[in-house]
Amino acid sequence: MDTGEPEEFRGGECIMVHILWREFTDSFKSIRSILIILFLTFISYQSASFFENNPGLVEEFFSTGGAESSIYTAAISLIVLMFGFLFVFAISHDIINKEIEMRTIRLLVTKIPRWQIVIGKFIGILLFWVVTILISYVILTVISGTWHFLDYLQTILFLFYAISFVLFISTIVLKSKLTMFLGIILGISLPIVGLVSVFSDKWYMIPFKYLLPYNYMENASFSMLILLIIGIAYLLISVVIMRRRDL
Amino acid sequence: MKNIINVAQLAKRFGTTDVLNGIDLTIQEGEVFGFIGHNGAGKSTFINMLTGIINKSSGSFEIIGTSDQQLDDVKAKIGVMPDISNLYDHMKGIQFLRYMGKLAGDTRTKQDYIALMKDIGLEGAEKKKIKAYSFGMKKKISIAQALLGNPSLIILDEPTSGLDPESAINIRKLIVDLQQQGKTILLTSHNLDEIDKISDRVGILSDGKVKKLGTPDELKNNTSSELSVAIRTNPTLTSQKLAELSANWDFNVQFVTTKKKYVVVNVPHDNDIAKLSKELIHSGFQLFELRMEQQSLEDVFINSK
Structure with a gap:
């Protein structure tokens, strides 16, 4: 029976939600993701406890003009900046290409539009990281007594960029073994290149300075929104590639 | 329609x-x-x-x-x-069907899916992973x-x-x-x-x-204007022997296939069937059976290549 509603809203709900939900729940099931969650939670707890037990350090930092919240979130922020790409690659390097390799993508594309597969998977992974980082920040909040919203937002924006970049790589490179290898190389090299480019005047570092997220992470300002724009660009390119590809 | x-x-x-x-x-x-x-x-x-x-x-x-x-x-x-x-x-059977059902906008309950699996002959395999399926x-x-x-x-x-x-x-x-x-x-x-x-x-x-x-x-019915004839002889006629013999005949015979003990050939006209039986007997074959063969879809398929 024709209900007159768009097919992507069958039965009154957006069918992309099911792709999103499966990606989100599957992310928690792998050993890699559990280890990452435990690692981040442990670091958050330990660093917050350390500063809680050493109030002199916090006062000294505060008196020199540092924001009080930053000292509590410094450890988790540093870990995400240095290892964020590596973590996202570890969990999601095969987010698209595995479906293509296994040909299960053929089941999906006969039922829902391709753009919904890409965006649904992206949001599912993003939600996983939103929850994972939230666990760490809840621990920090309980110990420090302050909700570090801007630091949390900054971390999530960085991960938004990283996830869209990883999804883009998984769309253009069709072999999951190759994206796993690339993930290790890029996960290690991108933070180094990105941080060096922020402080470098060399002409060949300029593209990295503006394309990688590190230049926009110095302060919690509107420049962070550029991460959002670049991330959306990666997503749009991934959708266009997927629409044109024979599966 | x-x-x-x-x-x-x-x-x-x-x-x-x-x-x-x-x-x-x-x-x-x-x-x-x-x-x-x-x-x-x-x-x-x-x-x-x-x-x-x-x-x-x-x-x-x-x-x-x-x-x-x-x-x-x-x-x-x-x-x-x-x-x-x-x-x-990597999914269990029931899990797979429920996921596909959601993507297809199917509103069945879990019990309905279990019933569906029973209907298709997969009773008891609901919680088995698909990789373990035959x-x-x-x-x-x-x-x-x-x-x-x-x-x-x-x-x-x-x-x-x-x-x-x-x-x-x-x-x-x-x-x-x-x-x-x-x-x-x-x-x-x-x-x-x-x-x-x-x-x-x-x-x-x-x-x-x-x-x-x-x-x-x-x-x-439309695949060919020729007539298909199935023949059973002793000794069994081979395509090679047929080609050898038919080289001297004044009518065309085309080998099509062999089906068990039968050889299927095409001839252009009705009266060629009588000529065919006569020539085979004349060549020393015992003719056990000769019948008109109806075209199968397989014949149509083979002829369309």
Whole structure:
């Protein structure tokens, strides 16, 4: 029976939600993701406890003009900046290409539009990281007594960029073994290149300075929104590639 | 009856190879349409284009009143059974069906899915992972997922290949039932007898084109103006011996195939049959049986290549 509603809203709900939900729940099931969650939670707890037990350090930092919240979130922020790409690659390097390799993508594309597969998977992974980082920040909040919203937002924006970049790589490179290898190389090299480019005047570092997220992470300002724009660009390119590809 | 699929000059090129070279075809609402062709003829490529798995190179098609540009709008009305290697092997059977059901907009409860698995002969396999399923079980669950969401057009790529006879019969019955419910079915198969039995119309694909199109009876009757004759002799006639002997005969005899103890040949005219029997006896053969052979879909298929 024709209900007159768009097919992507069958039965009154957006069918992309099911792709999103499966990606989100599957992310928690792998050993890699559990280890990452435990690692981040442990670091958050330990660093917050350390500063809680050493109030002199916090006062000294505060008196020199540092924001009080930053000292509590410094450890988790540093870990995400240095290892964020590596973590996202570890969990999601095969987010698209595995479906293509296994040909299960053929089941999906006969039922829902391709753009919904890409965006649904992206949001599912993003939600996983939103929850994972939230666990760490809840621990920090309980110990420090302050909700570090801007630091949390900054971390999530960085991960938004990283996830869209990883999804883009998984769309253009069709072999999951190759994206796993690339993930290790890029996960290690991108933070180094990105941080060096922020402080470098060399002409060949300029593209990295503006394309990688590190230049926009110095302060919690509107420049962070550029991460959002670049991330959306990666997503749009991934959708266009997927629409044109024979599966 | 309206057309549910309209295909015009549909073509697909992979690199420098033309796999489909201008397909024109219509499939009517409520009919079972069988597509046959040798391996690599382009059957799966055709189905993959209709279902949005691959993009067309040129031409156009309309499916359930919607152009190929808006294919996303009608995906919920199309059930597709692709190759069984496309299943989520790490999922349990019931989990797989529920996931596919959600994507197809199916509103069944968990109990309904358990009942569905029982109906398709997978009772007790609900909590088994698909990778532990046998080939036949994978086929069954693949067909079941194609029926979720109550689609009006069902596309089945070789639904019975590799199945045991009982399972194949059950699937053929299911196809007939689905047609009686008003659904349109497009299927491919290598089993020509099966296509002959259940299809309203048949298309034979060869060299990237639809070479023959019609009801099974139309195809069998129109395939050749020649007469097919099955002969059983002692000693058994071989194609080599026939070629040797017929070189001296004043009428044409064309070897077609051997079927068990019979040799099937084509002759142009009625009176050539009498000449044939006379010549064989004259050459020292004992003629046990000589009968007119009705063309099968297999003959039509072989002749269309």
